[in-house]
Amino acid sequence: MSKVTNVEKPLVFSYEEIEAATDCFKESKKLGQGAYGSVFHGILRNQEVAVKRMKATKAKEFMVEIQVLCKAHHFNLVELIGYASCGEELFLVYEFAENRSLSDRLHEPLSKGYTPLSWVTRVQIALDAARGLEYIHDHTKQHYLHRDIKSSNILLDGSFRAKIADFGLAKLIEQGEENGVLTRIVGTFGYLAPEYMRNGHATTKSDVYSFGVVLFELITGQEAISKSRLHIPSTPERRSLISVMLSALKDATPVSIGRLRDVADPTLDNTYPSECLHKVSVLGKQCVEEDPLLRPDMKQVVFTLSHVLFNSIEWEATLAGNSQVFSRIMQGR
Template sequence: MDLFSVIQICQGARVITPSCNLRYEIYSFYGNLTDVGPPPPPVPVSNRSSTPQVEINQKSHRSHSTIVIVIPIMGSLVLIISIASICILLRRKKRKKSATNLNKEEIENFNSLQYSFEAIKVATNDFSNDNYLGEGAFGAVYKGKLPDEQEIAVKRLARNSVQGDVQFKNEILILTKLQHRNLVRLLGFCFEEEEMLLIYEFVINKSLDSFLFDPIQSSSSSMPWETRYRVINGIARGLVYLHEDSRLRIVHRDLKAGNVLLDTDFNPKIADFGMAKLFNIDQTQSVASTMVGTFGYMAPEYVLHGHVSTKSDVFSFGILILEIVSGQRISSFKIIGEKPENLLTFAWNKWLEGKAWNIVDPTLPSAFSTEILRCIHIGLLCVQHNMADRPTMSSVELMLSSSSLSLQVPSQPAFFTRSHTPSNATSQGNTSIRSI
């Protein structure tokens, strides 16, 4: 029962506070003559002598009733307000304590991940050329070994780079909160003497692109379909974790073969989270102020309007599937004896003609034709022009794991064109961009 209901069943009450004056009576007391009604009839002369006493008794009774009612109501109000105040204070104290503990925990985690520059310098033999592994988006990567014999990969970000500084902080923030077998693991970092270093677990088989596109490596030992299929499934699981299962919702924004590392058993590990974007758990998309990513892998709504969502990663994943199946980069796709077209156009035309096998790497055996053609189908669903027509990564994972699940018919993919790729597309197509 609320306060107003309590007052309604009482004869009269009054509550006075510094900011409020509340009064209730069963008679009109506010002096509005228009609402008072007609004046009482004149009192007969014979009863005039007893009127004062009656009025005194009525006023006394009314005053007594008011006091009797006001006291319990005021007591109840004070009790309710006190309880409410205590609850609010306790809740605020709990929240403040929780926030304090979280910040303290994060600070302790960061401190435990810090390495001295001297220690990393020793581990990499002063960043010698013998330990050089390659060039990343914002700096060189070196192999190293810690005193406990653990092998590490060290990304040395370019000095005095604003973008490198942003990437450095972003990657630490994200990877310290994530843990999944299909994501590369951050072991630590160093930020001193104008040096920004990120220390990762060393993944022995380097990146996926070195096996798919390197003419020397791929010609000597072509990656078998069983391995390619394991890589496709592992990348899908990693993206499902980023999009739906982790405590953060993350869009990678630069998913490509060069950012997928392979361990001893060729299990994929998604790497390079410097461009990743954090979303609120209920957020579906946002508009990027700066364009980052790699030509050929970026979704059309991102390229044209800067719209970022989990479906942006789905598009990149679709491109990856087609590259893994064909064994060729999207930027330099070419089939001998066929009209020159880009990968998406060629795949779509062959799909319509019922000749999708023409896109498949010729080193792959036809024994896996059903599974390979299904992957091409899933890849085409992922690269639809309209982001709403693309499946979620959890749906993709289900499609890959269940061969009995029927697939929707894809429509024309994004960036469909019959114009051939320019002569300099190979270098341009694999260039990471920062702003447009």
């Protein structure tokens, strides 16, 4: 644990504080379960927090999270508050994201009692996540690859603003490694760039590829790998969301979005500007290009999404006269 003192100082909590904050890790406090541990809601020193409980065997991921999040501070990155350790267990304490993860809110929201996300909210979430990713790629003193960008690692605060989380697999880009690093293959199937899966060659463009899949999730409401539910030829087996979107984009134009309307999330109830839907879809396609050199960087992604958000907000304002439509949009914000 001595390495912790070499980074900007997070708070150090006792095990007793962590235990009390989570009611002894009561099941009703559990927010989720991931590959690297369980996450619990808690009240710690009069503040709502999320506590990640990890086994000591995950000490490497534990240290990476601390080292990255103590050096990288941005509105669109989850804030690390502190940590604790006790015997064979390690704990990371984060700011609490009131509206859970993007995957929670996006995939089958009605079955969970959630109001579906509106189009403008989705574009804002995409832009927020893009800004967080651009920050760690280009604007931190030391640059990082995230290596596990996915909808379950994008958290939403009380205003549905997005924050990138889970930096346990993040990789420092050393000087001279701007063209990428060779690493063991980690991450989540359905989001992994092809060149990374082939040979473990990770670059910022690998993160861009994963982000493109998230854009497709925001458009369709579907998981990265799922059974197709739409009016497109499919077989019963699970298929890639990328293949679904690339098929839908074949005959789409800004004027006639064609099959994009069929793959758009039905919970949007056709309430979105067609041109903006097309632009985000095309951006997603650019992000998942087979050749990483053809993918945009996150600065370009942020620029495009900023324009789409502006246009989407303008479009939303034109609907204000239709009280029924406007009311439905505002409920999803």
